[in-house]
Amino acid sequence: MLNQRRLAREWLVLLLGSVLVAALAVQGELTRKLDLSQLDLASSLASREPAPDIAIVGIDERSLARIGPWPWPRETHARLIDNLRKAGANVVLYDVLFIEPGAPEGDALLAEAIARHGKVVLPFSFLPVENRTEGIAPEYPLPALVDAAAATGHIGVVPDSDGAVRRFMLSVISEGQTFTHFVPAALTLADGKERKTALPPEGQWPVVPFNPPGSYTVIPAYSVLDGSVPAGLLKGRTIIVGATAAGMGDRHPAPSGGIGLMPGVELQANLLDALRAGRLIRE
Secondary structure: OHHHHHHHHHHHHHHHHHHHHHHHHHHOOHHHHHHHHHHHHHHHHHOOOOOOOEEEEEEOHHHHHHHOOOOOOHHHHHHHHHHHHHOOOOOEEEOOOOOOOOOHHHHHHHHHHHHHHOOEEEEEEEEEOOOOOOOEEEEOOOHHHHHHOOEEEEOOEEEOOOOOEEEEOOEEEEOOEEEEEHHHHHHOOHHHOOOOOOOOOOOOOOEOOOOOOOOOEEEEHHHHHOOOOOHHHOOOOEEEEEEOOHHHOOEEEEEOOOEEEEEHHHHHHHHHHHHHHOOOEOO
16 A cells, blocks of 8 residues: 555656646747757758759849949849840849839839840738738839739748748738749749749748758849859849848848858748759648
């Protein structure tokens, strides 16, 4: 009888201890951190050599020093797009928001350059729905630019609880409308053939297996603008244009052999590469 009581007390202590440990683990998000570390391990195993036909045209510190401080005039963006076209660049994902109107002549020149290229994808963002406590509405670029663009897509990201970006909002449904992300919107233009990419619904966005920072060719924007970049670096490539300068703020923590900061355009390059190759990771 004594041994039975002692055994019962020991099991009770073990039970209470287990409950306490489990509660502390949940409270401290230890289980979630373990999940995220396992996702990062799976991502590292799924990574591969970056696609050689993807390149980044970076708005970097050198370009800001040579061309001028941000924001650049619309004429500058028009010249950059025209130079990409002349060099034979394929699809251009232009990761710059053109929400506010600029000088009318500059806006017109930019719209003309986008239309001339024929394969420029522009991003848009979301705003809260007016006079509502919930819901979002798209904030598109200027109408003339939307009309000239081959496609548009949103640029939302979904940081995990540790602040790192592992996945993207590939498709968002609001007010009965479906809004596709910037990168899968560009896939429909590849090779001149319409591609249909099955996108998971909200809440089931897969994880991107990020390559280490610096994996994709980065070409400074100033070298495209002044024509000093060899045309062979641009011809036939899918180009993502966007900020790489640290001072422009478009940097996010991302797991790639450890959590490190990565420019938004490099995140987009990784997503594009993984989507095309079918390497996204499902939880």
